[in-house]
Amino acid sequence: MIHPFSSSFFSNPANNSALTTLGTKPRASRVVFSVGVQAPSPDSYITKDADGANPTVTITNGILEFSCQQSHPYIGIGDKIQITGDETIYVYLNEKISLYKWKVTDKYGNVPDNITGLDVYKIDKTFSSLREAIAGDTPGAYNNIETYDLVTKRMQIYITCYKMTEDLVDASITFSNNWIIDEECNIKISAPFDIGTECNSIQRSKIRGSSTDGFVIYTSGASTPVIHIVPHVSISGLIIGNDGGPGPGARPGYGIFYDSVYDEDDIALEIFDNVFVNVDYAINFGKRPHSSNIFNNIIKRCNSGILISGIIIS
Numbered sequence: 001m002i003h004p005f006s007s008s009f010f011s012n013p014a015n016n017s018a019l020t021t022l023g024t025k026p027r028a029s030r031v032v033f034s035v036g037v038q039a040p041s042p043d044s045y046i047t048k049d050a051d052g053a054n055p056t057v058t059i060t061n062g063i064l065e066f067s068c069q070q071s072h073p074y075i076g077i078g079d080k081i082q083i084t085g086d087e088t089i090y091v092y093l094n095e096k097i098s099l100y101k102w103k104v105t106d107k108y109g110n111v112p113d114n115i116t117g118l119d120v121y122k123i124d125k126t127f128s129s130l131r132e133a134i135a136g137d138t139p140g141a142y143n144n145i146e147t148y149d150l151v152t153k154r155m156q157i158y159i160t161c162y163k164m165t166e167d168l169v170d171a172s173i174t175f176s177n178n179w180i181i182d183e184e185c186n187i188k189i190s191a192p193f194d195i196g197t198e199c200n201s202i203q204r205s206k207i208r209g210s211s212t213d214g215f216v217i218y219t220s221g222a223s224t225p226v227i228h229i230v231p232h233v234s235i236s237g238l239i240i241g242n243d244g245g246p247g248p249g250a251r252p253g254y255g256i257f258y259d260s261v262y263d264e265d266d267i268a269l270e271i272f273d274n275v276f277v278n279v280d281y282a283i284n285f286g287k288r289p290h291s292s293n294i295f296n297n298i299i300k301r302c303n304s305g306i307l308i309s310g311i312i313i314s
Contacts, residue, residue, distance in 0.1 A: 028154045028185050029109030032094050033126040033141055034078030035133055035215075036162030042082075042122040045072045054120050057083060062103055062111040064091065066120070069099035075123060076192050076199030078160035082122040089115065092126070096197050107144045109155055125162065130217060133159050134187065135173040141187075148178040150185040159189045161215035161238060162203045172217065174228040181232045183268055191215045191237035204237045204273075214239050214275075225257030226279065234270035241277035241302075254284040255302075272296045282306065 039045050046054055049068040056067045064081070077096065081104070083089040091112050095103040106112045127133040127140045134141055134157075147153050181187060191214055192198035204214050216239045217226055226240050240255040255276040258269070269292040276282035278301045283294065285306070299305050 026154045028150075028156045029105070030094070030156045030158060031105055031107060031109035031145070032078040032092055032158040032160060033133060033144065034076065034080075034093075034160045034162060035127045035130050036074065036125040037164060038128050039122065039124040042124075045074055045079075045123040046120060047071050056117045056119055057081070057115070058117060059091065059104065059112055059115045061114070062094075062105065063097070063101060064093075064104040065101050066099075070123070071099055071200060072123075073201035074162060076160060076162065076203065077197075078126055078158065078192075080122075080124055080126045081120060082124070083115070083118050084121045085115065085118040088121075089118070096195075096199065099200070108153075127159075130159065130161060130189065131173045134175060134179075134189075136176060137178075139176055142176075142178075148176070149180040150187075151180050151182050153185070155185055157187045159187070160198070160203075161189065161191045162199075163215055172224055172226045172228075174225075175230045175233065177230060179230060181230070183232055186232040186234070188234040188270075189236070189238070190234070193237065225254040225284070227256045229256060229258050229269065231258075232268050236270065236273045239275045239277060240282075241275075241279045241300075253280050255279045255282045256284070258285045268292055269294070274298070275300065276302055276305075278302065280304075 043054060047068060047070045049055055055070070058065050075093070077093050079093045081091050081093065083091065089112070091104040091106060093102045094105045094109075097103065104112060126144075132140045141157050141159070142148055145153065145155060145157070150157065175187075179187065191204045193202045193204040195202065214237070218241055227235065229235070235256065255274075256271060271283060271292075271294045273296050275298045280303045282297065282299045282302050282304070283306045294306070297305075
């Protein structure tokens with residue numbers, strides 16, 4: 001299986017044109033938004049040039065080139081670049097080519113206009129939490145693309161999760177039921193790890209290390225699911241639960257929870273390469289998850305692995 005953020009998975013943003021078709025439908029454009037610690041100041045994540053100035057950038061056909069290499073370890077796909085010129089321009093890192101060059105898109109996943117020699121004002125994470133990005137009545141991703149309907153818009157949203165500090169782990173989330181998504185126009189959530197195409201440093205857990213090795217999402221509620229998902233969502237590379245957190249009587253009920261609100265034939269999920277820690281059940285499905293890939297997850301200090309319609313599977 002191709003990893004969601006492998007170099008072979010990403011296409012040149014120029015191929016996301018509405019004129020490109022997949023069967024009879026326009027190809028879905030891909031936009032990547034990052035989640036992580038917000039930059040304390042505009043230049044916190046910027047590598048300055050030899051004279052101590054912020055770099056300039058040129059964008060040509062969706063390829064952004066910095067005037068000096070950007071080597072800060074916290075930079076990666078999904079980050080928002082604020083560029084100053086006659087007006088402020090925002091673009092999003094979509095794929096790493098080198099420390100100088102990245103493929104970029106606008107907030108809709110489309111190729112941005114060409115520019116030459118404009119100043120970079122800020123490099124930052126798009127959102128400060130996964131909850132902010134995709135949960136609640138007006139999630140940040142919705143505010144960015146101005147719609148819940150990814151199917152009609154022909155869009156795919158990728159949320160990349162970067163390591164938090166020890167006191168900035170993400171809280172539990174419930175996906176908004178307003179999202180209209182399918183197998184192609186969907187939402188993927190992942191912690192990036194490929195320093196060739198995704199990021200400047202690995203953001204995934206060391207698997208058996210402490211929870212601060214990666215992106216943690218947790219809850220201390222005794223019966224609260226850590227992540228309450230909807231169909232056509234992919235989750236990979238996260239630490240889900242609470243490593244060394246509340247005692248057995250207070251630990252979360254489920255790591256990932258899916259209930260039976262939707263038709264049984266409309267359940268397609270990807271859950272892989274995650275670490276479930278200190279939850280009663282790692283994954284709980286109210287109905288059998290059709291067309292789903294659930295593999296290579298590590299389960300630590302949990303009562304059981306997968307619960308489907310009240311039956312323990314693993």
